[in-house]
Amino acid sequence: MSALKDVADLTTDEADAEVTRLSSEIRKHDRAYYQNDAPKISDAAYDALRLRLIAIEDRFPLLVRPDSPTQKVGATPSGKFGEVRHARPMLSLGNAFNDEDVADFIGRVRRFLGLTEADDVQFTAEPKIDGLSASLRYEKGELVLGATRGDGGTGENITANLKTLNDIPHRLDGDAPDLLEVRGEVYMSHADFAALNARQREIGKPEYKNPRNAAAGSLRQIDPSITASRSLQFFAYAWGELSGPLAETQYESVQRLGALGFTINPEMIVTGKLETLLEAYRGIEKRRATLDYDIDGVVYKVDRLDYQARLGQVARAPRWAIAHKFPAERATTILNDIEIQVGRTGALTPVAKLEPVTVGGVVVSNATLHNEDEIARKDIRIGDTVVLQRAGDVIPQIVEVITSERPEGAQPFEPLKTCPCPLETPTAREFNERTGKMDAVRRCTGELACPFQKKEHLKHFSSRKAFDIEGLGEKQIEAFFEEGLVREPADIFTLAMRNREGEVQPPLQEREGWGETSVGNLFAAIEGRRTIGLARLLNALGIRHVGEGTARLLARAYTSWTAFKTAATAAAEDGEAREGLLGIDGVGETATDAIGRYFAEPHNLELVQRLEDQITIEDAEAVAADSPVAGKTIVFTGTLERVTRDEAKAKAQSLGAKVSGSVSAKTDILVAGPGAGSKLKKATELGVQTLTEDEWFELIGG
Numbered sequence: 061m062s063a064l065k066d067v068a069d070l071t072t073d074e075a076d077a078e079v080t081r082l083s084s085e086i087r088k089h090d091r092a093y094y095q096n097d098a099p100k101i102s103d104a105a106y107d108a109l110r111l112r113l114i115a116i117e118d119r120f121p122l123l124v125r126p127d128s129p130t131q132k133v134g135a136t137p138s139g140k141f142g143e144v145r146h147a148r149p150m151l152s153l154g155n156a157f158n159d160e161d162v163a164d165f166i167g168r169v170r171r172f173l174g175l176t177e178a179d180d181v182q183f184t185a186e187p188k189i190d191g192l193s194a195s196l197r198y199e200k201g202e203l204v205l206g207a208t209r210g211d212g213g214t215g216e217n218i219t220a221n222l223k224t225l226n227d228i229p230h231r232l233d234g235d236a237p238d239l240l241e242v243r244g245e246v247y248m249s250h251a252d253f254a255a256l257n258a259r260q261r262e263i264g265k266p267e268y269k270n271p272r273n274a275a276a277g278s279l280r281q282i283d284p285s286i287t288a289s290r291s292l293q294f295f296a297y298a299w300g301e302l303s304g305p306l307a308e309t310q311y312e313s314v315q316r317l318g319a320l321g322f323t324i325n326p327e328m329i330v331t332g333k334l335e336t337l338l339e340a341y342r343g344i345e346k347r348r349a350t351l352d353y354d355i356d357g358v359v360y361k362v363d364r365l366d367y368q369a370r371l372g373q374v375a376r377a378p379r380w381a382i383a384h385k386f387p388a389e390r391a392t393t394i395l396n397d398i399e400i401q402v403g404r405t406g407a408l409t410p411v412a413k414l415e416p417v418t419v420g421g422v423v424v425s426n427a428t429l430h431n432e433d434e435i436a437r438k439d440i441r442i443g444d445t446v447v448l449q450r451a452g453d454v455i456p457q458i459v460e461v462i463t464s465e466r467p468e469g470a471q472p473f474e475p476l477k478t479c480p481c482p483l484e485t486p487t488a489r490e491f492n493e494r495t496g497k498m499d500a501v502r503r504c505t506g507e508l509a510c511p512f513q514k515k516e517h518l519k520h521f522s523s524r525k526a527f528d529i530e531g532l533g534e535k536q537i538e539a540f541f542e543e544g545l546v547r548e549p550a551d552i553f554t555l556a557m558r559n560r561e562g563e564v565q566p567p568l569q570e571r572e573g574w575g576e577t578s579v580g581n582l583f584a585a586i587e588g589r590r591t592i593g594l595a596r597l598l599n600a601l602g603i604r605h606v607g608e609g610t611a612r613l614l615a616r617a618y619t620s621w622t623a624f625k626t627a628a629t630a631a632a633e634d635g636e637a638r639e640g641l642l643g644i645d646g647v648g649e650t651a652t653d654a655i656g657r658y659f660a661e662p663h664n665l666e667l668v669q670r671l672e673d674q675i676t677i678e679d680a681e682a683v684a685a686d687s688p689v690a691g692k693t694i695v696f697t698g699t700l701e702r703v704t705r706d707e708a709k710a711k712a713q714s715l716g717a718k719v720s721g722s723v724s725a726k727t728d729i730l731v732a733g734p735g736a737g738s739k740l741k742k743a744t745e746l747g748v749q750t751l752t753e754d755e756w757f758e759l760i761g762g
């Protein structure tokens with residue numbers, strides 16, 4: 061290698077080129093080390109690459125890319141740990157940002173349970189630890205499995221690493237249920253974090269950004285002795301599968317975990333009053349700085365476990381708990397420019413290019429400006445001094461402008477009338493019939509004719525939560541797309557054949573940055589994804605308002621691609637097909653309309669057909685297929701006396717039923733309470749099975 065220039069002497073262009081080269085080399089070595097267990101260079105040589113990248117990024121902060129290896133702390137040894145399907149999903153939490161949100165939460169709980177003024181509901185309040193959640197499975201008192209949360213449904217098996225934590229017992233005494241999954245948060249204390257970074261500095265390794273990243277990096281080490289040296293800790297606050305209940309309330313259950321030898325947080329309280337919950341929040345916030353670990357809010361949970369069971373969950377968060385977040389950290393900086401990014405759905409998002417500044421321990425140089433109304437409302441102009449806010453891992457936002465520091469002649473932002481893409485398609489704000497207002501978002505009207513949208517669509521298609529094609533990241537899509545090698549999803553699956561048959565010139569394996577091995581790996585990864593699960597496919601299609609969560613709900617409800625496509629194609633015109641979509645818990649009007657529109661567009665149907673010709677779509681598992689009402693369409697009418705309408709609906713959906721608002725030939729069961737009128741009449745005419753509320757409970761077993 062030729063002698064490297066001193067970092068201090070590099071021009072910006074040279075630095076930019078080096079950042080690209082170093083990042084790609086480091087990534088290559090990371091892959092060799094973590095995925096193939098075959099490092100190609102010595103540790104010292106690897107460290108030298110990283111140190112040079114850090115030095116360049118230090119001098120040129122604007123060149124720090126979000127995907128730089130220096131921004132990723134610790135290894136991501138994907139595929140290195142075995143996968144673990146959680147016996148019960150590991151849920152996330154909804155957020156409350158102010159007192160009113162907390163009052164609303166309590167109101168929702170009370171309404172759902174149908175409680176009267178006289179009924180009391182107790183809630184627990186405890187700190188929300190800013191770490192990583194983990195699940196520990198004990199069978200007959202023996203720790204048999206420890207796993208990360210992963211996507212909530214499937215995590216990674218990190219038993220050996222978790223066993224190194226002092227807070228995690230390997231054996232529980234005889235008092236524990238035969239089967240017990242303990243859940244809680246792994247974290248690193250401030251003292252251990254400071255000591256770890258001091259050690260990293262000494263040995264010339266990059267420092268961790270914050271204790272959470274340090275804990276994550278430490279927990280996912282391949283060698284458990286490294287995890288052991290990192291002094292991680294664990295607070296137990298929840299449970300998964302159990303052979304018998306721990307207690308009747310949240311509070312008592314956590315105390316039992318404490319008695320079984322787990323560390324539990326000492327700050328937990330129980331109360332039936334909103335004011336006391338808010339006092340606990342303010343008290344914990346006040347003590348935040350004196351705690352030896354990071355917290356980012358307070359979690360409130362319904363105390364009675366029978367109430368929790370009735371409340372159940374919506375999407376992936378329980379109805380019975382909420383996280384009351386602390387206000388985000390703030391900093392002041394200069395807005396150097398406003399750039400427009402075109403997203404996959406054509407949304408033009410203004411992005412603030414900022415003078416780099418540290419907020420909450422992380423250097424920030426970009427912030428979203430949302431849309432032009434937001435810029436106008438806050439009167440944000442280029443050159444302004446702005447107040448920036450960043451909460452947790454959320455994208456930083458500009459809160460306000462310090463107008464007293466505005467430079468002379470700073471011009472207000474002018475929205476783009478045409479898309480920045482080469483087609484220069486006109487942009488527009490749509491009229492939203494549902495809200496009766498203009499959408500805040502300006503969009504390129506070119507749809508998939510707009511190359512920016514096409515390209516973003518492909519990036520999404522290949523991304524981790526969609527087809528997850530290793531080696532076909534944003535950069536590769538960008539290059540293949542620009543060259544015309546991959547213009548739509550089906551092209552990904554014909555690439556290997558076209559390359560083999562000489563249509564790709566020069567062939568990929570002869571190109572700079574590629575070789576036989578990496579091309580072989582890429583084609584193998586593509587081949588490996590020719591068979592795809594329904595939920596992933598639905599997410600990958602990039603239908604507006606159909607993200608990962610909705611895709612999963614649709615997949616579970618329809619189970620097969622054919623069933624879904626038939627319903628979706630009919631949805632634009634056929635009221636019953638529309639009802640079918642709307643009957644799925646979590647699928648609303650907006651998503652239903654968007655699905656109808658997508659499948660009414662011949663261009664989309666052709667694109668989907670070409671993709672279908674290349675792949676095999678696996679059926680999804682239906683929810684609770686063994687429940688007597690799975691797959692059935694239920695209508696509730698009249699007054700329900702044992703539960704609220706919301707609760708009845710949620711219960712039916714959790715058993716795999718679809719709940720509809722109107723009776724038709726597709727209705728399987730009508731549950732009719734007192735006062736039922738026209739729906740009951742119609743059901744009788746159509747010969748639909750009709751049940752009283754008691755008969756319904758008997759059918760579903762309680």
Ligand code: IVH
Binds near residue numbers: 188193
């Ligand atoms: S309860 C069923 N309690 O916050 C609800 N979560 O934003 C399960 N977390 O994934 C979570 N401290 O990793 C709960 N005291 C606490 C928590 C806590 C931290 C994390 C947890 C969860 C995330 C949701």
